[in-house]
Amino acid sequence: MSLSFKELMTAVQGSAAAFRSITKLQPVGGEGDKVFPATYAGGRYATEKRRILDAARQEDAAGQEREVDCVLLDSVQSQSNRAEEALKLAIERQEIELPLIEVDFKAANDSLRSPIANLTSLDVPHRLADAILRDSELADGTRFSKSEYAKKWGRSNLWNATAIYELCPTALVFGMWGSPEKPGGLGAKFERAFVSEIVAVDVEQVEKRYGFRIDPLGSSKNVLLKQKDNGSFEVGGGKLRPSELNHGNIPFDSSNGGIRFRYAEQTVVVSLGALRKLRFPINGEDCPNVNKAGRAVLAAIGLCAGVLASESGTSLRSRCHLWPVEEHQWELLEKPGQLPQSFGLKGKEAAQLLKDAVDHAKGAGLQWLEEKVVLKPSIELVELVRQSQELAAKEKGEGGAE
Numbered sequence: 001m002s003l004s005f006k007e008l009m010t011a012v013q014g015s016a017a018a019f020r021s022i023t024k025l026q027p028v029g030g031e032g033d034k035v036f037p038a039t040y041a042g043g044r045y046a047t048e049k050r051r052i053l054d055a056a057r058q059e060d061a062a063g064q065e066r067e068v069d070c071v072l073l074d075s076v077q078s079q080s081n082r083a084e085e086a087l088k089l090a091i092e093r094q095e096i097e098l099p100l101i102e103v104d105f106k107a108a109n110d111s112l113r114s115p116i117a118n119l120t121s122l123d124v125p126h127r128l129a130d131a132i133l134r135d136s137e138l139a140d141g142t143r144f145s146k147s148e149y150a151k152k153w154g155r156s157n158l159w160n161a162t163a164i165y166e167l168c169p170t171a172l173v174f175g176m177w178g179s180p181e182k183p184g185g186l187g188a189k190f191e192r193a194f195v196s197e198i199v200a201v202d203v204e205q206v207e208k209r210y211g212f213r214i215d216p217l218g219s220s221k222n223v224l225l226k227q228k229d230n231g232s233f234e235v236g237g238g239k240l241r242p243s244e245l246n247h248g249n250i251p252f253d254s255s256n257g258g259i260r261f262r263y264a265e266q267t268v269v270v271s272l273g274a275l276r277k278l279r280f281p282i283n284g285e286d287c288p289n290v291n292k293a294g295r296a297v298l299a300a301i302g303l304c305a306g307v308l309a310s311e312s313g314t315s316l317r318s319r320c321h322l323w324p325v326e327e328h329q330w331e332l333l334e335k336p337g338q339l340p341q342s343f344g345l346k347g348k349e350a351a352q353l354l355k356d357a358v359d360h361a362k363g364a365g366l367q368w369l370e371e372k373v374v375l376k377p378s379i380e381l382v383e384l385v386r387q388s389q390e391l392a393a394k395e396k397g398e399g400g401a402e
Contacts (some may be wrong), residue, residue, distance in 0.1 A: 021329060165368060172275075293360050
């Protein structure tokens with residue numbers, strides 16, 4: 001059974017806690033294959049302990065729990081980025097419609113060493129409160145942070161989120177903290193309603209890995225080189241071995257040897273409790289029916305994001321490609337002490353659910369922007385990017401700036 005719009009509205013209007021999906025995954029190479037998690041400060045994996053029922057005794061009611069090592073494979077932040085990317089691709093395929101703010105770099109790319117693709121409010125890290133949007137301009141030259149859009153959403157808070165709903169509703173789903181003038185940390189704070197992560201359970205870490213990158217040119221370590229100021233080099237007269245300039249056979253010795261695990265688990269939650277904190281007054285008037293309609297739209301965005309992200313696959317990074325060993329199922333946590341209501345949801349169904357919710361909200365008087373807001377990067381922002389690219393190129397030995 002899928003989830004109907006009527007059931008969505010009932011869940012939002014009632015006391016249901018959340019929609020939830022829990023899925024077990026294994027490496028695409030098969031159970032027990034090695035994968036490589038994300039690394040954090042000091043090149044370490046993010047580890048934790050969990051208690052699970054011993055697999056050999058799961059049928060035994062008296063089975064003993066045991067503590068196992070777990071490793072984070074994909075964080076809440078990373079999962080949110082993947083979900084936003086899935087929404088963006090669905091917009092490009094015209095499967096769904098959402099308000100978007102886009103920074104157009106086409107003209108700026110003529111002055112850049114490496115072209116930059118257009119960035120939208122679904123790409124930038126701090127969403128509506130991102131500095132890239134702040135330091136970009138409307139077609140008439142008005143800085144976005146000084147625009148009428150910013151004046152409206154800069155006054156937003158939990159009990160007056162209408163302006164953000166109109167301009168960038170996904171910021172209310174994935175969370176945001178900031179203001180037009182002070183983005184990314186100061187200003188109104190909106191908690192995440194969409195939370196997802198992937199954790200490897202019962203982990204065995206591989207302590208070391210060794211190897212060589214073989215040079216097809218056969219550069220000898222005994223031929224010494226000298227680095228030149230422009231990033232190139234000269235042969236002889238120096239003290240550098242070819243391997244120090246990325247030539248020759250390069251050995252590697254890493255403490256991050258990957259992991260093996262019993263199973264990985266992806267948990268996705270769309271919190272209705274978080275959404276119920278939001279209100280959407282129209283012309284200063286707070287209306288319960290409008291609030292419920294707006295919350296239903298945001299819940300539908302969260303469900304759509306989770307479904308579309310799961311359908312796009314779980315290739316997290318190099319040598320960390322996972323595969324669900326079961327169908328993705330969703331649950332509605334409705335009444336304490338009762339089993340959750342289970343339902344399936346495909347991409348097309350989730351897209352239709354979102355459309356129905358948006359149409360209902362429009363009927364209640366809650367509108368959002370139909371046309372994309374297009375910005376251009378300011379002169380200062382382009383210059384920051386240009387000089388950063390030139391410096392990076394010189395540091396990597398690609399030659400000096402022209």
